[in-house]
Amino acid sequence: MNIGSASAASGVSAKMIRHYETIGLLRPAARRDNAYRDYGASEVHELQFIGRARRLGFSIVEIGQLLTLWRDRQRPSREVREIASQHLADLDARIAEMQAMASTLRKLVSCCHGDERPDCPILEDLGGGLH
Amino acid sequence: MNIGSASAASGVSAKMIRHYETIGLLRPAARRDNAYRDYGASEVHELQFIGRARRLGFSIVEIGQLLTLWRDRQRPSREVREIASQHLADLDARIAEMQAMASTLRKLVSCCHGDERPDCPILEDLGGGLH
DNA sequence: CTACACCTTCCCATCATGGGAAGGTCAATG
DNA sequence: CATTGACCTTCCCATGATGGGAAGGTGTAG
Numbered sequence: 001m002n003i004g005s006a007s008a009a010s011g012v013s014a015k016m017i018r019h020y021e022t023i024g025l026l027r028p029a030a031r032r033d034n035a036y037r038d039y040g041a042s043e044v045h046e047l048q049f050i051g052r053a054r055r056l057g058f059s060i061v062e063i064g065q066l067l068t069l070w071r072d073r074q075r076p077s078r079e080v081r082e083i084a085s086q087h088l089a090d091l092d093a094r095i096a097e098m099q100a101m102a103s104t105l106r107k108l109v110s111c112c113h114g115d116e117r118p119d120c121p122i123l124e125d126l127g128g129g130l131h
Numbered sequence: 132m133n134i135g136s137a138s139a140a141s142g143v144s145a146k147m148i149r150h151y152e153t154i155g156l157l158r159p160a161a162r163r164d165n166a167y168r169d170y171g172a173s174e175v176h177e178l179q180f181i182g183r184a185r186r187l188g189f190s191i192v193e194i195g196q197l198l199t200l201w202r203d204r205q206r207p208s209r210e211v212r213e214i215a216s217q218h219l220a221d222l223d224a225r226i227a228e229m230q231a232m233a234s235t236l237r238k239l240v241s242c243c244h245g246d247e248r249p250d251c252p253i254l255e256d257l258g259g260g261l262h
Numbered sequence: 263c264t265a266c267a268c269c270t271t272c273c274c275a276t277c278a279t280g281g282g283a284a285g286g287t288c289a290a291t292g
Numbered sequence: 293c294a295t296t297g298a299c300c301t302t303c304c305c306a307t308g309a310t311g312g313g314a315a316g317g318t319g320t321a322g
Contacts, residue, residue, distance in 0.1 A: 078247065117207070
């Protein structure tokens with residue numbers, strides 16, 4: 001299977017598949033006589049794994065660790081859970097940070113009448129009150 | 132005032148102040164005989180404006196627009212509000228996306244017993260059910 | 263045979279930020 | 293006065309994940 005078909009089957013772009021191979025996340029793909037990469041069902045399955053993990057926001061490094069654990073039938077689920085818990089904590093922290101921004105912004109936006117007049121609480125806030 | 136003092140007074144790193152000047156967000160700073168950049172109260176005030184806007188998550192491009200409006204005493208508040216509303220919508224969208232990730236992850240993590248046993252619903256989910 | 267779709271590698275761009283090198287300047291202290 | 297340490301300057305490189313696009317080779321259908 002060509003890289004294009006593997007991409008379509010996994011939802012990971014061909015660009016990214018090559019990139020993942022370059023940085024060592026994926027083992028080098030088999031090549032045909034014409035130097036085209038050749039993928040089978042198990043490679044596509046790995047790509048799908050990567051795609052799902054990316055959609056959950058895992059970093060490439062984390063996905064590398066998860067892939068290693070996935071391949072190891074003897075892994076302790078504890079290790080998987082630790083990676084996922086840490087990522088979840090990171091996500092929650094980033095969400096909280098962005099919610100704080102959004103909350104402040106929402107107040108400012110709701111206070112600004114947003115017409116042709118120049119007075120604007122948004123700029124006043126950014127300017128530190130005095131200008 | 133040296134760049135270090137301007138940095139301390141504004142909360143924007145010296146590295147970033149130089150960078151903002153390079154990309155045209157800030158007008159080139161005055162120079163002393165020794166080629167050191169020299170900042171006054173109004174430059175520091177602009178830097179504080181930038182710092183506050185960054186802390187609210189505005190992009191450099193958006194801050195450039197906000198700075199222009201800030202300097203213009205005749206600006207219509209509508210334009211400011213539009214930029215802020217758009218940024219708020221972006222933030223809300225990103226928050227929602229991350230919350231969806233976090234929600235899925237939280238379920239998976241809570242289902243995984245996380246001990247020495249190898250069976251793990253997190254990997255099962257990433258693997259698409261079958262492996 | 264020609265067109266078109268696909269593949270290859272290689273380089274560059276994003277966005278905001280920082281690290282660090284190599285070298286010049288300033289102020290305080292011995 | 294000389295040294296030291298804290299500044300400053302410019303320049304280059306790195307991050308993380310992704311994509312654009314060029315230049316060139318390959319495969320297939322009309």
